[in-house]
Amino acid sequence: MxxxxxxxxxxxxxxxxxxxxxxxxxxxxxxxxxxxxxxxxxxxxxxxxxxxxxxxxxxxxxxxxxxxxxxxxxxxxxxxxxxxxxxxxxxxxxxxxxxxxxxxxxxxxxxAPRPAQVISLEDFNETPNGETDEVASWWYGCRCGGNYVIPTQAMERGEHLIGCSSCSEVIWAGYEIAEEEDGA
The missing domain is CATH 1.10.287.110 (DnaJ domain)
Incomplete structure (x- = not known):
């Protein structure tokens, strides 16, 4: 050039x-x-x-x-x-x-990142919100020793791809957004 x-x-x-x-x-x-x-x-x-x-x-x-x-x-x-x-x-x-x-x-x-595996939300651990009884986030341990963390707000936006906090591994968090029922 x-x-x-x-x-x-x-x-x-x-x-x-x-x-x-x-x-x-x-x-x-x-x-x-x-x-x-x-x-x-x-x-x-x-x-x-x-x-x-x-x-x-x-x-x-x-x-x-x-x-x-x-x-x-x-x-x-x-x-x-x-x-x-x-x-x-x-x-x-x-x-x-x-x-x-x-x-x-x-x-x-x-x-684009490709998830290494699909992990059900049932396998994640809850991180409680100190102020209320609600869950602040969910976490799942990575093979490197780090954690995959998905805040409740990210779940409400429909985000499923989650990166590890320590390495470049990405997983797909499997969950469905449930609609709240009024009066039940």
């Missing part, structure tokens, strides 16, 4: 020597997303209009033009052109945005 210092910000662009998948040669937009974000490459917001995208494209080309580029570094102009072609065509831009969203969602779902 090479850094270009503009008037108001810093842009990073891939060097010509870099290997990159091409959107124009394949239908797999997600492959090129790992290398560069077209919005960042053209320095435009995600909600930019076609006019703004075209102006940004011309600004980047002028900044990288051999007569204007004093450092003599070469950049992948084809990638800049590809970014402009994708973002300036509505159907391509929609597909690109969908691919970005899909990639972000897959990263989120793959990083």
């Amino acid at each position: 090479w850094t270009i210092r503009g008037q108001t910000n810093i842009m990073k662009l891939p060097c010509v020597k870099s290997k990159r998948p091409s959107v124009s040669k394949s239908n797999n937009l997600a492959g090129s997303l790992k290398d560069v974000d077209y919005y960042q490459l053209l320095d435009v917001p995600r909600h930019a209009s076609e006019v703004e995208i075209k102006a940004a494209y011309h600004r980047v080309l002028l900044r990288l033009h051999p007569d204007k580029n004093r450092t003599g570094e070469r950049f992948d102009i084809a990638l800049i052109k590809e970014a402009y072609e994708v973002l300036s065509a509505a159907h391509r831009r929609e597909a690109y945005d969908a691919a970005i969203l899909k990639e972000k969602l897959s990263k989120l779902s793959s990083t």
